[in-house]
Amino acid sequence: MMSCENSYLDLLNKTTFQLETIYIDEIRGDNDTAFTRKRKVLLPHIFMQMLTTTGVSQKNEISEFYSQVGDNIEISQIGYFKARMKFNPDALRTILHDINKQFYALPDRIKLNDYFITAIDGSDFLIPRWRDNKDIWNTKLNETENDPVMGSASSIFDVINKCILDIAIKPYKFSEKSSAGEHLDYVRDILPRDSKMLCIFDRGYPSIKLIDRMLGKQFFVMRLKSTDFKRECAQLNENDKWIDITYDCERSNDYRDDKKFRIKLMNTVYHLRFVRFPIPLDDGRLVIETLLTNLPESDFDTEAMRELYPLRWDIETCYRSMKSQLKMEELSGYRERLIKQDIYACVLVYNAISDVINMKCLLIEIMRQES
Numbered sequence: 475m476m477s478c479e480n481s482y483l484d485l486l487n488k489t490t491f492q493l494e495t496i497y498i499d500e501i502r503g504d505n506d507t508a509f510t511r512k513r514k515v516l517l518p519h520i521f522m523q524m525l526t527t528t529g530v531s532q533k534n535e536i537s538e539f540y541s542q543v544g545d546n547i548e549i550s551q552i553g554y555f556k557a558r559m560k561f562n563p564d565a566l567r568t569i570l571h572d573i574n575k576q577f578y579a580l581p582d583r584i585k586l587n588d589y590f591i592t593a594i595d596g597s598d599f600l601i602p603r604w605r606d607n608k609d610i611w612n613t614k615l616n617e618t619e620n621d622p623v624m625g626s627a628s629s630i631f632d633v634i635n636k637c638i639l640d641i642a643i644k645p646y647k648f649s650e651k652s653s654a655g656e657h658l659d660y661v662r663d664i665l666p667r668d669s670k671m672l673c674i675f676d677r678g679y680p681s682i683k684l685i686d687r688m689l690g691k692q693f694f695v696m697r698l699k700s701t702d703f704k705r706e707c708a709q710l711n712e713n714d715k716w717i718d719i720t721y722d723c724e725r726s727n728d729y730r731d732d733k734k735f736r737i738k739l740m741n742t743v744y745h746l747r748f749v750r751f752p753i754p755l756d757d758g759r760l761v762i763e764t765l766l767t768n769l770p771e772s773d774f775d776t777e778a779m780r781e782l783y784p785l786r787w788d789i790e791t792c793y794r795s796m797k798s799q800l801k802m803e804e805l806s807g808y809r810e811r812l813i814k815q816d817i818y819a820c821v822l823v824y825n826a827i828s829d830v831i832n833m834k835c836l837l838i839e840i841m842r843q844e845s
Contacts (some may be wrong), residue, residue: 480580482637482829485573486525486822490518497569503562515557524566527806534790563811566818567641572638574664575823577829579766584634587773589693590665591671592639593701593786594612594654594679596628596792598646599817604808612645613808614690627817628653630661630673636828638792638821639664644815658692672769674786677702680766682721684745689768695783696766703748710748714776717844719744747771747778796820800827812819 494509494517501517502508509517577583601607601623611625619804626687627650630639640660642653642794657675665671672693680696680703688694706717721739729736747767752760765779774782794836796802806812 478481481826481827481833482573482577483574488737489569489573490521493517493521497565500565501562502560503564505560505562512533513557515554517561520558520561524806524815527801527804527816527819532656550667554747555812557620558806558815559809559811561811561815563814563818570638570818570822570825571640571664574637574827577637577825579664585670587778587828588772589670590632590784591634591782592630592631592661592670593633593674593789594628594650594657594665595676595786595789595793596626596648596650596653598624598626598789599797600803601813602808607808607810610645613645625677625813627793628657629789629792631792631820632652633674633785633788636788636792636832637825639800641818641821643817650678651681654679654684655798656689658688662691674783676786682719682739682744683729683732684712685746685766686735686738686742689744693769694767695769695779697783698764703766703829706748710750710764713750714747714771714779716745716747716772719746751776792824796824 489497493537498509498517552824555839560650572622585591601611601613607613608621613621613623614627624646626644626646627641628644628648628771629651631637632639637730640657642656653692654675661671670693672695673688675694675696675699677699680698685694685696703719706719709715709717720743723740726739729739747769749765749767750762753763755761767774767779769779800820800823802817807818
């Protein structure tokens with residue numbers, strides 16, 4: 475791989491030389507004997523091959539990779555994938571976090587009004603039909619022989635710097651709200667200490683439990699459905715208003731299985747901001763959108779809120795790019811471990827390519843201003 479100092483690609487290159495030291499225990503996972511002696515298939519080669527997958531047949535993938543690295547070893551397809559099966563995919567998620575932490579420690583990461591702007595969303599992906607994959611991925615469709623097997627992914631995406639900060643690979647139709655909380659915990663460790671982070675959520679995420687988890691730790695913007703916080707929305711006699719949200723015994727009934735949180739809920743006043751504005755549709759009609767946030771008006775006024783929410787759509791573009799350009803769904807194997815390896819590797823490649831594109835765009839803009 476080529477190198478560019480302080481780039482995502484450069485950090486990825488450096489990681490290749492740390493696999494057998496910093497990351498070896500996590501790569502082994504529960505298999506203490508994995509990668510303990512010299513073999514034909516080297517650990518850095520396994521890592522690099524996962525990053526350079528092109529979607530062709532497995533046999534051709536392996537042959538093409540070893541010809542590119544200038545190694546003429548002969549190894550069977552089965553032998554190679556036996557070696558890959560020893561590589562714990564969770565180590566790739568750790569590598570993603572570590573690279574992101576180094577990447578965001580650099581001073582040239584872009585903010586908006588001094589905030590890192592992120593979005594959280596999920597996406598489903600196709601999985602090969604193999605043995606008990608339907609049970610592993612919890613796919614419950616029509617249960618016919620030709621039904622597709624599906625998995626789900628959830629990620630938190632920096633919509634300004636175009637970087638996936640974290641991704642979780644889950645069974646089909648998992649709890650997106652639960653994954654959102656997991657992402658936010660990770661991001662607090664990735665972004666520089668004391669930096670401000672704003673997360674934008676679509677209509678499937680509003681929940682007082684998730685809001686409670688974020689208050690005092692990060693800022694959020696949530697798009698509401700017509701059924702969300704109806705009591706408070708009825709008080710909106712202006713387009714931008716701070717309203718107190720309270721819960722009594724009846725209103726907190728949805729959380730009766732979480733006694734500790736329910737008690738907290740009934741003894742807490744949530745002072746949050748509701749912002750309402752019309753959006754024109756293609757046919758000329760207007761629809762009213764309502765956003766819920768804890769952002770101060772001094773940082774994002776009513777008009778800025780209208781322009782802020784659409785930034786989240788770039789996470790949709792990100793998923794589309796990984797599936798179409800990076801062939802995320804053209805997986806190397808049928809087993810859960812190989813599937814997770816491929817998706818985590820796809821995220822690392824996406825971030826590296828995105829950073830190269832961003833650097834080129836920045837260079838073009840600098841040249842334009844100087845001309």
